[in-house]
Amino acid sequence: MTIAPPIEYGVDQGVAADPHARPIYRPFPGPASKRIVVGYGFWIFLLSDFIMFSAFFAAYAVLSGETAGGPTGKQLFDLRTVAAETGALLASSFTCGMSALAVQTRQTGKVYAASFFTFLFGAVFLGLEISEFARMVAEGAGPQRSAFLSSFFSVVGLHGLHVTAGLVWLTVMLGQIATRGFIPTTMRRFLCFALFWHALDIIWVALFSVVYLMGAAA
Amino acid sequence: MTDEAHTRPDGAHSDGYDSAPGDQNAIDVIAGTRGYLLGMTLAVLLTAASFWAAGTDLIWAPGVPIAIGVLAVAQMGVHLVFFLHISTGPDNTNNILALAFGILIVILVVGGSLWIMANLNHNMLPMDQLMQMQR
Numbered sequence: 001m002t003i004a005p006p007i008e009y010g011v012d013q014g015v016a017a018d019p020h021a022r023p024i025y026r027p028f029p030g031p032a033s034k035r036i037v038v039g040y041g042f043w044i045f046l047l048s049d050f051i052m053f054s055a056f057f058a059a060y061a062v063l064s065g066e067t068a069g070g071p072t073g074k075q076l077f078d079l080r081t082v083a084a085e086t087g088a089l090l091a092s093s094f095t096c097g098m099s100a101l102a103v104q105t106r107q108t109g110k111v112y113a114a115s116f117f118t119f120l121f122g123a124v125f126l127g128l129e130i131s132e133f134a135r136m137v138a139e140g141a142g143p144q145r146s147a148f149l150s151s152f153f154s155v156v157g158l159h160g161l162h163v164t165a166g167l168v169w170l171t172v173m174l175g176q177i178a179t180r181g182f183i184p185t186t187m188r189r190f191l192c193f194a195l196f197w198h199a200l201d202i203i204w205v206a207l208f209s210v211v212y213l214m215g216a217a218a
Numbered sequence: 219m220t221d222e223a224h225t226r227p228d229g230a231h232s233d234g235y236d237s238a239p240g241d242q243n244a245i246d247v248i249a250g251t252r253g254y255l256l257g258m259t260l261a262v263l264l265t266a267a268s269f270w271a272a273g274t275d276l277i278w279a280p281g282v283p284i285a286i287g288v289l290a291v292a293q294m295g296v297h298l299v300f301f302l303h304i305s306t307g308p309d310n311t312n313n314i315l316a317l318a319f320g321i322l323i324v325i326l327v328v329g330g331s332l333w334i335m336a337n338l339n340h341n342m343l344p345m346d347q348l349m350q351m352q353r
Binding site: 029032035036038039040042043044047048050051054055057058059061062079083086090093094097098100101105191194195198199201202205206208209210213214216217218 | 235236237238239240241247250251254255257258261262265268269271272273279282283286287289290293294297298301302312313316317319320323324327328330331332335
C-alpha cells in the first residue's frame, strides 16, 4: 500500500533544496486513465443511488409508526431470517472481493469459482427475502395494509430489485470474460460490478439496522 | 487514454494522482485476501453486536436504537475501507470529496424529513378535533 509521493508536474522540483539548482520541469501526465475516469463516474452513480435510497428511508422513518391498527414491525419481523440474509450477503460480498482480485491477476478459474459463490449467496439472500415477503402477504400484512407496510415493502423491495439486477449483471460479466477474455473494457466493467455489489451491502447494513433491528427493539 | 499507459510496474492502477474507487494500490493476492478477511471479520463482529443489542435488556431501552445506529455507521465505515477501498490517501481525494457530498445530501434528506414531519405532527390538531371543524 505504498504510494510514490505525487510529483508536481510542471513545477520546479529543485528550488527548496538548492536555490542555485537549474530548474527541472516535468511534463504533465495528461488526463487520468480510462479506468480511473470510469470508476469515478460509477462512484458518482452509486452515491446518487444512496441518495435515492435516503428518500425511501426518510419515508419509512416518518411512516414506521403509522400501522393503521394493523400489525407492527415487532409482530412481523423474524430476526433469525434477517440474520441469515445478512450472513448470505456478507459471504457474497467476500467472494465478490475474491473474484475482483482474481480478475486483476487474470486467473480465469478463480474468477468463475468465486463468482459462482457470489451468485449462490446472492440468490440465497433473494430467496429468503421473497419467502419473507410471501409469508407477510399471506398473513394479510401486504403493502396495502398500512402506510408502515407500504414504506417497508418499498425500501426493502427496492434493495431486493438492486440485488436481482446485480445477479443479472454478474451473469453477463462472466459471459463477457468467457467470450472476450480479460480485455481492459471487461476488467473496468468488473470493477464497477464489484463496487455495485459492495455498495448494496452498505445499504443492507442500514436496512437491517433501521428497519428490522430498531423495529423489533421498539 | 489507455489502461496500460498508466499501470505502474507493480500492477497498481494509480497514476500517482488518482485511484479509481475500488482499486487497491498494490495488487498482491495474499495481502488483498487478508484485507477482505479482516473486513469480513469486523463486519461479522459488528453485525453480531447490533443483533445482540436489539435483543438484550442489559442496555437501557431508549438507548438501544442509538447503539444500533452507532454500530451501523461503524460497519458502513468498515465496508467502505475494506471492500470499496476508499482510503484517506492523496490519490483518493476526489473519491472522498464525492462521498462527503453524498453523505451531506443523505443527512439533509433523512434528518430534514424527520425534523419537519415531527414539527408538523406537533403543531397539528388531533385528528378528531380536525374532523369536527370540517363539519
